[in-house]
Amino acid sequence: METFFTTSDKIQHIIKSFNLIKTLYVSSIIIGDAHTGKKSLARYLFPNAPMVSGENQSEVKKTLQNYDEIIISDFEKLSNQSDLDFTNKRIIATANYLGNPTLIDELFAFIYTMPSLQERPDDVEFLHDKFSREALKTFMPDKTNIDLNAIPINLSTNSKSLKQSIYFYIAKQAITIDDIADILYEHFYTHFDGYDNYRKHLSLFEKPLIEAGLKKFGSQLKLAQILGINRNTLRKKIHEHKID
DSSP states (O other), rough: OOOOOOOOOOHHHHHHHHHHHTTTTOOEEEEETTSSSSHHHHHOEEEEEEOTTTHHHHHHHHHHHHHHHEEESSSGGGOGGGOOTTOOEEEEEEESSOHHHHHHHHHOOOEEEEOOGGGGGHHHHHHHHHHHHHHHHOOOOOOOOOGGGGGGOOOOOTTTHHHHHHHHHHHHHHOOOOHHHHHHHHHHHHHSSSSOOHHTTTTHHHHHHHHHHHHHHHHHHHHHHTSSSOOHHHHHHHHHHHOO
């Protein structure tokens, strides 16, 4: 059974409303940004209802004919919305945006708005912990002292960017020198074209090397000494790579 965690008052209101009308043949739609948990919430509330995507028009039509209760995700992608007949059906739809407000009002008795993760700090904390545990189990880094609180939180695309940032951070803790060499090999093999490739790809080494050195030592003079190059040469490279 799908689980859904939230402390958001807005989402708790949606859940309570759905529980009150579960026995009624009325249709509802949940609208909100992508990756805010709309589909997970619908699946949590109606675990036995088949879910179809609005991207597949024929599948939506077929499911409507065979079931009285269905979940339609990506409802905004349906091009034949005005032809739909929800009579004696319980439709739970999700959409990333409203679309035609008049048509939405005609089709759905209840319209809910799903808040973004920016508005749900407790939910972010829960998901941060969940994705961190999943990533640690997936990548199994040798380091045992990874500071999970240091993982950057990226909510630009809600749970998608949050999960990506966490997985990427922990993957970097698990990666080895050989892994880095393999990644660079694949990159070079794919992107070798034309001439002057040495100069073209040199920034892959120099830029992160200089940026890391500046952050670690906090001094151009110290870094130049560590790298064994002239300070003016280092300044030139900082300028070439547009390093702040």
